[in-house]
Amino acid sequence: MNxxxxxxxxxxxxxxxxxxxxxxxxxxxxxxxxxxSALTNAFLNETPFIPICFKTGTVAFTSGLSGSITPTMxxxxxxxxxxHY
Numbered sequence: 490m491n492x493x494x495x496x497x498x499x500x501x502x503x504x505x506x507x508x509x510x511x512x513x514x515x516x517x518x519x520x521x522x523x524x525x526s527a528l529t530n531a532f533l534n535e536t537p538f539i540p541i542c543f544k545t546g547t548v549a550f551t552s553g554l555s556g557s558i559t560p561t562m563x564x565x566x567x568x569x570x571x572x573h574y
Contacts, residue, residue: 492516495538506537513537 494500496516498508506513515523515531533551550558556572 502538510537511535 493516494502496506496510496513497503498513500506511531512528512535515528519525519528536551536553550572551574554572554574557568558572559568561567
């Protein structure tokens, strides 16, 4: 999975993401063979973007998101009005 368009400076979807973020540095380190846990920790600490849609029907969220997060096979955003950050 290539997150460069979201994290890299000048990436197609990087609007509002700091150009030299810890998440970008951890991502580049991971792609060079580093530990993925550093990337996930940096992402959790900075949350440079919030995924709102996935084509594959997967829901991913940070530990700071709470509420009735109960996706169904038909609607991955079921109960989104009750989610809180």
